[in-house]
Amino acid sequence: QQPVQSPQAVILREGEDAVINCSSSKALYSVHWYRQKHGEAPVFLMILLKGGEQKGHDKISASFNEKKQQSSLYLTASQLSYSGTYFCGVMRPGAGSYQLTFGKGTKLSVIP
Amino acid sequence: DGGITQSPKYLFRKEGQNVTLSCEQNLNHDAMYWYRQDPGQGLRLIYYSQIVNDFQKGDIAEGYSVSREKKESFPLTVTSAQKNPTAFYLCATKDGPANYGYTFGSGTRLTVV
Numbered sequence: 001q002q003p004v005q006s007p008q009a010v011i012l013r014e015g016e017d018a019v020i021n022c023s024s025s026k027a028l029y030s031v032h033w034y035r036q037k038h039g040e041a042p043v044f045l046m047i048l049l050k051g052g053e054q055k056g057h058d059k060i061s062a063s064f065n066e067k068k069q070q071s072s073l074y075l076t077a078s079q080l081s082y083s084g085t086y087f088c089g090v091m092r093p094g095a096g097s098y099q100l101t102f103g104k105g106t107k108l109s110v111i112p
Numbered sequence: 113d114g115g116i117t118q119s120p121k122y123l124f125r126k127e128g129q130n131v132t133l134s135c136e137q138n139l140n141h142d143a144m145y146w147y148r149q150d151p152g153q154g155l156r157l158i159y160y161s162q163i164v165n166d167f168q169k170g171d172i173a174e175g176y177s178v179s180r181e182k183k184e185s186f187p188l189t190v191t192s193a194q195k196n197p198t199a200f201y202l203c204a205t206k207d208g209p210a211n212y213g214y215t216f217g218s219g220t221r222l223t224v225v
Contacts, residue, residue, distance in 0.1 A: 032214070040219075042155070043216075098210070104154040
């Protein structure tokens with residue numbers, strides 16, 4: 001069962017902030033975040049392993065609420081290079097070989 | 113440089129034909145995966161393999177087959193039984209530690225004509 005991402009799409013002007021959410025109806029072991037530009041391979045951004053964990057990477061950060069079974073990706077002071085589709089991938093307890101189930105993606109467009 | 117090579121980049125197939133997509137890696141990663149991507153659907157797992165000579169079905173394995181005879185290679189065959197094979201196919205690998213993410217290949221776009 002795929003996690004649910006929201007919003008499906010968002011348009012930002014340079015410098016604005018955005019939040020992308022990823023929710024699951026089942027317990028989560030970890031959450032991955034990836035960004036994919038059109039026609040390219042997804043690129044790994046970060047992984048959150050523990051409930052309550054927060055991570056940052058430049059102006060992109062994420063949190064993981066294990067009890068609520070959800071994760072959020074925060075993009076601050078957005079740049080044109082942030083445009084792309086963002087996917088969360090969730091790993092559930094007992095899943096074999098770190099197999100991830102991905103959400104349908106959130107398309108982010110940053111305009112000048 | 114280490115990485116994943118998927119070939120070909122574009123592939124056209126006639127209905128009723130089997131076709132094999134190549135995935136080769138020199139990252140020395142044990143785990144390898146095949147995902148299918150359709151517009152608006154995200155990435156869906158077809159097959160995965162943890163070690164040589166072993167592989168498991170993912171969520172949408174019907175109409176596909178794989179082999180893992182070498183650590184470096186994980187080819188995917190799209191058979192004629194796959195009803196709607198036109199899609200973007202991504203191969204990925206993962207290093208052992210839990211805090212490492214996937215590395216993806218550049219993908220193969222398959223079109224059935």
